[in-house]
Amino acid sequence: MNISLSITKNIHNWLFSIMPEGVASITEMVLIAVVYLAIFAVAGLYLVLLERRVAAWFQLRIGPNRVGYQGLLQTMADALKLVSKELTGTIKADKFLYNLAPYFVIVTSLMALALFPFTQEFQAFDINIGIFFLIAISSIGVIGILLGGWASNNKFAMIGAMRSGVQTISYELSVGLSLITMVLISGSLQLSEIVEVQKNGWLIVQGHVPAVIAFMIYMIAGTAETNRAPFDLVEAESELGAGFHTEYSGMKFAYFFLAEFINMFIIAAIATTIFFGGWLSPFGITESIPILGLFWFLGKTLVLIFLMMWFRWTFPRLRVDQLLTLEWKYLLPLNLLNIVLMALIVWLNLTIQF
Amino acid sequence: MSYFGDIYRGIKTLLTGMSVTGKYFLHSRKGAITQQYPDNRDTLKMFDRFRGEVVMPHNENNEHRCTGCQKCELACPNGSIEIIWDRQIDPESGKKKKMIDQHIYHLGMCTMCGLCIEACPTDAILWAQNFENSVYNRAYLTKVLNKPGSKLMPGVEE
Incomplete structure (x- = not known):
């Protein structure tokens, strides 16, 4: 736990002064968890609103603008409605797994959030195998989807879950390999250290050609990881109803929905940290004001999220065979070539450093 | 080689599509076709071919x-x-x-x-x-x- 902006440092000292050490550290963990949970539940809701507004603008519509100023409270109202709704279920569902599945999905996506360095010292969990941990955590989420689809005892949910399994296991490989390409140049798995390395130029500039290729592959695979269009055949409305969450209602449905948007944030945040220098400002223009790192981090992340929304509202959905062709015949071989290229560039010192 | 040619053409067509939707996104303020009906009741004019x-x-x-x-x-x-x-x-x-x-x-x-x-x-x-x-x-x-x-x-x- 090295949150040590001055306000958090004060709370830290105060907690340790009034309690024994063990109790204080547990209290601190719980506090941090509650704060993260609150922030990202609200952030997820606003991402849903952003998605709806952006989708509307792409389609020459206006989008939700009635609840609150410019619709700012729309998704809050939706969430309140979902909380108050009845949780229905099917009789033949496997009750235990059925109820467990949404928590798998939401908990894994919230766990991954703990690792991001939002600004210099605002990071809940600075583990030294950061990227490895992120990749590992993000593949647990698919278990929740598989469980949800299986336990619903519904053929559409089942097909959706199986498609999700195929898709996530395939594209996990591309995400991992494109991140490994960047680890070659950063020389560390720890996220805070990767940001430190980028003080001599963002990694996408340092690594030039292979870094750009890795970024493109990462964005494609990352979009597929989050089951968003054009890779949304998991919940293809025209074929499967709502896919794996067909049988879920009320808050359990909202968990799946929220997790999807938090996952999108995670994918964009990883890309920001690895490729675009995390909280570093361009050319170090605001280096003297550390709190602005938060602004730069969120700004870059939002730009990448917008890119993913742009994909969603432009490209048509792929078929399963096209999906697998794209991964196994194009992304994977290119990725392996790209790793060799990156290794050569790092070996021959051809990186661009400022 | 058609393998790399395919990749090139794929990326090119994807970018073409994104530029089209990007133009729509930038012009959405002017071009929005949604009518906010009860609010603009005084100024709303139906198009000529509408069959009322x-x-x-x-x-x-x-x-x-x-x-x-x-x-x-x-x-x-x-x-x-x-x-x-x-x-x-x-x-x-x-x-x-x-x-x-x-x-x-x-x-x-x-x-x-x-x-x-x-x-x-x-x-x-x-x-x-x-x-x-x-x-x-x-x-x-x-x-x-x-x-x-x-x-x-x-x-x-x-």
Whole structure:
């Protein structure tokens, strides 16, 4: 736990002064968890609103603008409605797994959030195998989807879950390999250290050609990881109803929905940290004001999220065979070539450093 | 090699698509087609081809163009139009002539197919762009299109 902006440092000292050490550290963990949970539940809701507004603008519509100023409270109202709704279920569902599945999905996506360095010292969990941990955590989420689809005892949910399994296991490989390409140049798995390395130029500039290729592959695979269009055949409305969450209602449905948007944030945040220098400002223009790192981090992340929304509202959905062709015949071989290229560039010192 | 050619073409076409949607995104402020209806009720103008209801336009002398030929009544597939007519003496020529008494239009039965308007040889009936057609009683949906005391516009029958 090295949150040590001055306000958090004060709370830290105060907690340790009034309690024994063990109790204080547990209290601190719980506090941090509650704060993260609150922030990202609200952030997820606003991402849903952003998605709806952006989708509307792409389609020459206006989008939700009635609840609150410019619709700012729309998704809050939706969430309140979902909380108050009845949780229905099917009789033949496997009750235990059925109820467990949404928590798998939401908990894994919230766990991954703990690792991001939002600004210099605002990071809940600075583990030294950061990227490895992120990749590992993000593949647990698919278990929740598989469980949800299986336990619903519904053929559409089942097909959706199986498609999700195929898709996530395939594209996990591309995400991992494109991140490994960047680890070659950063020389560390720890996220805070990767940001430190980028003080001599963002990694996408340092690594030039292979870094750009890795970024493109990462964005494609990352979009597929989050089951968003054009890779949304998991919940293809025209074929499967709502896919794996067909049988879920009320808050359990909202968990799946929220997790999807938090996952999108995670994918964009990883890309920001690895490729675009995390909280570093361009050319170090605001280096003297550390709190602005938060602004730069969120700004870059939002730009990448917008890119993913742009994909969603432009490209048509792929078929399963096209999906697998794209991964196994194009992304994977290119990725392996790209790793060799990156290794050569790092070996021959051809990186661009400022 | 067609493998790399395929990748190049794939990326190129994807970027073409993204530029098209990107242009739409940038122009969404001006080009939004959504009408925020009850708010802009005063300024909202329906487009010309909108089929709201059938009307019979009258000029300032309370004259219409309907000769009472009943072609619209025959053309209507579901009997929305009823024409009550009789033969009266035309005050100008002094001859007996077919004239409409009432052109009755049942909006509640109308499917807005437009066959009556296509059938009309004198363009006496037209589409109106009025869309706020709901009423509290079904009887209000039966409308008499010609105004009381109106007569045929001179020169229509020639």
